[in-house]
Amino acid sequence: MNGLDSFLNSDFMAPMAALGVAAAVTYFWRGLGVAVSGKMDKDSAIFRWVTCVAYALLAGLIARMILLPIGPLAELGLEQRAGATIISLAVFFLTRKNLLAGVTAGATALVLMAKLGPL
Amino acid sequence: MHNTPDNFGSKRAAYIQGAKDALTIPALILGSTYMGFGALVSETGLEVWHALISTAVNWAIPGQIATMELYAINASLFAIAAAVGLINCRLMPMTIVLMPFIRNKTTPKIVYYFMSNFIAVTGWAAAMKRCPNLPEEQRLPYFTGFVVPLWSVCMLATYIGYHLPGLLPAEVTMGLVFLNPVYFMLVFLADFTQPGRPTALILGAILGPLTFLLTPNWSLLITGLVAGTIAFLISERKLKKAQS
Known part of the structure; x- marks a missing residue:
């Protein structure tokens, strides 16, 4: 047990929890997108709205990554x-x-x- | 990529063309970005496996960088889930928008649930450009042919980048990470003429940084909903005018 315990708390496993959580929430959005898309008509107004939201989100993210980045670029x-x-x-x-x-x-x-x- | 043919002739040709399109500039840029990501992970003190697992199952750079940054400052798992969830919420509308252009009647649904793992900006933008013009049965092959090799390059680059720090000056790592948002920006500028998109892109680019100053976590969600809805209302009005 001691071996397993130290493995679970090891330098390897502790970050795995963070990675697992990140992967789960990320997949949630992708999977939900697939599920919802089956019920949506490509020629409907709501589909056009979702398209606008997607492009606005992308532009917002890109502008933020350039102007107010997190990570190494923040040092500049x-x-x-x-x-x-x-x-x-x-x-x-x-x-x-x-x-x-x-x-x-x-x-x-x-x-x-x-x-x-x-x- | 100035010519956008309507038909590659066969599924096989569509796979190959997807790979050809991916393994030029996109692979070069994303490869460099992921070298930067590998270097970042190595500086955080984690193992190479962590970097590779992140690229394997969490493929989309902004969320990956956020995860590593938050882990480095000992953020709670809940904080990581919330922050990454809010950064990556764009993947849902992106998936919804792309699906009608890669779906066909014969492919089982489970395939799309698997392939959705590969939906990220570069492959999405390429498929949104090419797939609507293709015959239905060539669309998923084109997307698959594009993203799977691209993802493989990212895995390899993550591994190489992990072993680079110390060899690479910090400024070069910064340059590699900077390539990514600049590339995305230019990709969308190149597509700027598509109807309805400019308004959403411009409003989003303005609102994104502004809302980030007010509320970093909720910034993207607010940007998407507000800028997206305004852009939608403007384009619907134009559409009605054009019809009447």
Whole structure:
């Protein structure tokens, strides 16, 4: 028993609880989406509303990840992240919507700004 | 990806085209992002298995980063469930919206319950663009062909990234993590001409950060409901005007 007990409280199992909970709530939304979609008509107003909500959620999340991130990016200043985003947008449109060019320019600008410190 | 053909010819060709579309820029960007995620997990002091399990069963980067951040500050399981649940609530409307475009009459329902695990922004955006134009039987193959290789790349990148810290300067890890939201932003900008979407995207982008300052946990839910509903009402009015 002692072996099992120390295994359950080990450095391996303790984070597993956090991962398990995160996976369960995440799957809940995906599974619910599948279940609900079976009862929804693609040409209905409520489907069009859900589409708008999905796009608004995605845009909100992306804007938040750039402007107010959690994780390692939070160590940088807002002006550094905003600056890198503007550079990325500028290159994207200047290259006639080349995704790779825009993304690479933005990330490179961020790394350089992070290295050089606040302007 | 300027041409969007209406028919790949066969299911097999649809799988292959999905994989081809995924294993270019999307795999490059998500691979880099997941290297950043692997590095992050290793800095948190967890094992490589934790990083891999997270990518395997919780595939969607914002929730994965939140889980690791919250674990690192010793947050309770309840706090983790609530925060990740609220960040990932977008997956429900995303799944509802995608399903009619990947469903067909012959595939058993259980397959969709399994495949929904692979619904995340990149594959979703690609399928939303391609699948509506495809014959019904090629839609799920295209989506599967796209997301399964992409997910595999993410698993590999997580593993590699885990072993990178120390080799990689912290600034480069930041750059790798930054790639992801910038890529998503540009993907949606590239699709901006689709009717009805710009309003929802613009309102969401404004409301997202603002509500986050007021209430970080509820921010996304409020953004989705408020910005989504306003965008819906505006587009319905336009629709009615166009009809009358």
